[in-house]
Amino acid sequence: MESEAGEPSYGVLKLQSPAPSTGVAEAENTFSFSNPVYSPTATAPVPLVSPPPSVSEPSASPSAILRTPRPSYKVEDVVFESPERPTSWRNFKRGVLSRWAVARAIYPYMVSIGLVYFTTLSLYPGIASEVPSCRLGSWMPIVLMSAFNFFDFIGKIAAAWPYEWSRSQLLMASGVRLLLVPLMLLCAAPRHSPHIVGDVYPIMFSVVLGFTNGLFGSIPMIMAPSRVGREHREIAGNMMTLSYNGGLLSGSLVSYLLLSMLGEPADMCRIYPTPVLPTIPPVPTHNGNASLMLPAMH
Known part of the structure; x- marks a missing residue:
């Protein structure tokens, strides 16, 4: 009333x-x-x-x-419920306790999605845009980003496959995915001479990074609300979004750190001048007699 x-x-x-x-x-x-x-x-x-x-x-x-x-x-x-500070504090405390209870029920999914986006933001787009290529040149970052986005889309579609992923499988997949960080980093470091040379390897790493990002970034978000009661599903979505944003923030900070470790860009594809080939000077003629001169080396 x-x-x-x-x-x-x-x-x-x-x-x-x-x-x-x-x-x-x-x-x-x-x-x-x-x-x-x-x-x-x-x-x-x-x-x-x-x-x-x-x-x-x-x-x-x-x-x-x-x-x-x-x-x-x-x-x-x-x-009457007067909107006083004790009532507000009581509501705040009740909300914190309910979120803590939901987090204890879905923490494997929270850790999984946090690790997935931590790995992705550590490499993409920071390190991926710094991988050099003497063959593709400035097209190399475009190829890597296109491969990532295309296979990320395929991974999101593959997340609808009716397979029951366990919590341990999701955690293991998210942990193994961290190996992509040093592998992609070795394709760009050191600047003057990367340890992993070639165009195939960074493209392959970008494909794996995109597909696993779409797959294991969607499955925890889909499964987590089903692990709590109907009245707590909104809170479960809120906690998953919190872990997602935590992975994005921490991954971005690590990406800035890795870029500072790489240093300034270096020209690794040096173009050497073409050496001058030896030439034969024209043969002078004196009174009809030709004198042969040896070729001069320059």
Whole structure:
């Protein structure tokens, strides 16, 4: 119900079938549930007079309909909750405790999705854009990012495959995926001469990174709400989003650290000048006699 101050309040609502009234004066003066002022569906009281003798039983039905008891409503008690600080603190504490209970039930999925996005943001797009290629040149980062996004899309579709992943499998897959960080890093470090040389290896690592990101980034988010009750599913989604954002933040910080360790870009594809080939000077003629000169080396 709405109070005069415009703030919502709460009350106890009672339902009662009123007893038949005996007259207009009693209906107006009696403070009871049968008073029409408390009933939104009741009509004005009508004097209960006996029908004329000539009126048959079916003709008396309108008066009988008016005398039919209807449920009446009356607010008996009103409970006010003042928005004070203790109430707000109590609600905050209740929310923290409920989220802690949900986190204890779904923590493997929270750790799994956090590790997945930590690995992804550590490499993509920071390290992936720094992998050099003498053959592709400036197209190398574009190829790596295109491969990542395409196979990430395929991994998200593959997450709909009806397979029941266990919590240990998800944690193991997310942990093994961390090996992609040093492998991709060795394709770009050191700047002047990377340890893993070639265009095939970074493209292959980018494909694996994208597919596993789509697959193991979607499965924990799908499975976690089903591990709690229906009333806690929204909280489970909230906690999964918190782990997701934690993985994004920590992975971005690690990516900045790795880029600072790489240092300034270096030109690893040096173009050496073409050596000058030996030439044979023209043979001069003196009085018809040709003199042969040896080729000069420059």
